[in-house]
Amino acid sequence: MTRPSTLKISGLQFRRGSRVVLDAIDLQLQSGAITAVLGPNGAGKSTLLSCIVGLLQPERGAVELDGTSLHSLAAMQRARRIAFLPQTPEIAWAVDVQTLVGLGRIPFHGLSSDEEDRAAVTRAMAKTEVTQWADRTVTTLSGGERARVLLARVLAGESDWILADEPFTGLDPSHQFEAAELLRAAADQGGGVVLTIHDLTLAARIADRVIIIDGGRIVADGAPRDALAPQILRDVYKIDAQWLDGANGTPPTIAVHGRAARG
Numbered sequence: 001m002t003r004p005s006t007l008k009i010s011g012l013q014f015r016r017g018s019r020v021v022l023d024a025i026d027l028q029l030q031s032g033a034i035t036a037v038l039g040p041n042g043a044g045k046s047t048l049l050s051c052i053v054g055l056l057q058p059e060r061g062a063v064e065l066d067g068t069s070l071h072s073l074a075a076m077q078r079a080r081r082i083a084f085l086p087q088t089p090e091i092a093w094a095v096d097v098q099t100l101v102g103l104g105r106i107p108f109h110g111l112s113s114d115e116e117d118r119a120a121v122t123r124a125m126a127k128t129e130v131t132q133w134a135d136r137t138v139t140t141l142s143g144g145e146r147a148r149v150l151l152a153r154v155l156a157g158e159s160d161w162i163l164a165d166e167p168f169t170g171l172d173p174s175h176q177f178e179a180a181e182l183l184r185a186a187a188d189q190g191g192g193v194v195l196t197i198h199d200l201t202l203a204a205r206i207a208d209r210v211i212i213i214d215g216g217r218i219v220a221d222g223a224p225r226d227a228l229a230p231q232i233l234r235d236v237y238k239i240d241a242q243w244l245d246g247a248n249g250t251p252p253t254i255a256v257h258g259r260a261a262r263g
């Protein structure tokens with residue numbers, strides 16, 4: 001069980017040129033839960049995740065992990081606490097799958113034994129069902145297969161936090177469920193999971209908390225049913241959508257009827 005942990009984001013502002021991409025973002029994220037970040041294309045979701053993990057430097061604001069400024073931590077210290085799955089990860093080298101998953105252990109070099117590293121890699125590959133490709137060159141895999149391998153790399157770190165930018169994109173329905181279950185298991189074991197997602201139904205089903213960003217600002221934050229309410233979806237996405245409870249305790253669905261009539 002991972003100890004309880006808090007990621008606190010205060011007054012975050014990020015600018016590209018004269019354009020404010022994120023403005024006045026205040027958030028307190030708790031471990032032990034899945035937080036889904038939604039919003040239209042270009043809303044600032046990836047920028048937010050990149051600012052939190054320190055890949056982008058905000059113009060203003062602070063990110064603290066359990067009271068310590070993340071920017072004061074060395075990159076490897078930070079990486080041991082927070083694993084990041086980028087939206088379109090580039091794989092520069094034609095390495096085999098096992099080697100790529102093993103990159104998730106780099107932050108632990110010198111701290112864990114080879115045996116521990118190998119065991120963590122084996123566990124992550126088994127969980128994501130990529131073991132059969134251990135010796136395949138990553139660049140020969142399909143997009144969805146590669147996405148599972150990249151998720152395995154993140155899981156191999158067994159970090160307190162996983163920040164994942166659209167982790168379900170490119171996965172078939174079965175592997176979407178599998179990835180969702182793996183992230184749920186990480187949260188249930190006390191880890192913090194923050195992910196961006198466009199699929200409203202999947203967000204409604206897997207998230208404990210939904211944050212909606214529009215134009216660089218938080219416009220909704222709460223339980224999925226509240227944050228994904230029809231009026232909010234209409235305002236943010238200009239769609240007519242409806243929350244449908246599943247019958248007999250089955251999971252909910254968000255039915256999108258179409259684009260909202262103008263006016």
Ligand SMILES: Nc1ncnc2c1ncn2[C@@H]1O[C@H](COP(=O)(O)OP(=O)(O)OP(=O)(O)O)[C@@H](O)[C@H]1O
Nearest residue numbers: 016021039040041042043044045046047048087196
């Ligand atoms: N390298 C860049 N240079 C200039 N502008 C950028 C760059 N990367 C992102 N932007 C802009 O910053 C804004 C926020 O982008 P971001 O990628 O955070 O959006 P997003 O909410 O993740 O979108 P999507 O759902 O399409 O992935 C967008 O207007 C985007 O065009």
